[in-house]
Amino acid sequence: MDTATAILIFGNVIRALVFDFDGLILDTEEPVYRSWLEVYQAHGEELPFERWVQIVGSTTTGFHPQHHLEERLGRPLPQEVLDRRIGRRTEMILAQELLPGVVSHLDAARELGWQLGVASSSTADWVRGHLARLGILDRFDCLRCRDDVVHVKPEPDLYIAVLECLGVEAQEAIAIEDSPNGVMAAKRAGMLCVAIPNTITARLDLTLADLMLTSLAEVSLTELVRRLERPGTS
Ligand SMILES: [Mg+2]
Structure with missing residues (x-):
């Protein structure tokens, strides 16, 4: 990565963005x-x-x-x-389309030289199948699913496995989630976590997340980073 364009949050260079799948990339x-x-x-x-x-x-x-x-x-x-x-x-x-803002954030992260991962409690067949069908499977450097770990979310295993696979530290990556189980998993893994509730999870408590957005399309990746560092600002 060109250090001139490095993005830091709380003094840590950010190197990866890790997405949940169900309810975050696609509203399943x-x-x-x-x-x-x-x-x-x-x-x-x-x-x-x-x-x-x-x-x-x-x-x-x-x-x-x-x-x-x-x-x-x-x-x-x-x-x-x-x-x-x-x-x-x-x-x-x-009948569902990719949730708004997913592709633009994949593009923006790639432009910054960040790696991209998926951490999902669903099976690899389910996640890979849908990502392939939606034409974005090859955008991700690493996927870790139910098949890869002993404990799914809210345990941190899936996120820890993705971080290992990407070769980045927990504080160098941002997780994006839609559910309390997912947010808990990311926080237990020591990561920053952005919560984006969908129609089901909007009724749940996601306050453990470092930042809450109504949609990924609400902000650019740069703005998302800015809000993570200063969550009280808008
Ligand atoms: Mg989810």
Whole structure:
């Protein structure tokens, strides 16, 4: 990197930007939630939002929507219902575009000579498949997903694995997240973290993040850095 253009935050040169995937690059969160909500509603049951949010940015260890509904009904859901739910989820995800500002921040980070990573609690197949379909898979230097670690978010393992892969220190990288589980993971890894809530996570507490934005399109990367250093300013 040309030291003349180096960007520092709190005295540390920033060398990498690490993105979450679900709900941050692509809004998969609303389709996944809505697809389950439809199944619950069709069976006259309520999908408890406060339980649902435990799994946003993580895995279904905390709450399993299928098992929960089966317990409520006292019987297993027919395979046909499960298949239809997946079909609806896919249909709704395929209708989504990349979230605003993602591409411009990838471009800006690359111009600064920063490396780019993805840290996701989802499977590598899921993340790689969508990134490839959206034409941005090759923009990233390193991806670390559920398959690569023992503990997903909110544990820091995924972020630590990406930092190792990129060869940068925690204080040299910025994480961008949409969920409390993701923000917690980034902070536990010792990184700066920007939170950008989506329709699901906007109802959750993201105050652990160093900076909160309504959209990645709200600021340039330079402005994002400026606000991270001086979060009270606008
Ligand atoms: Mg997420």
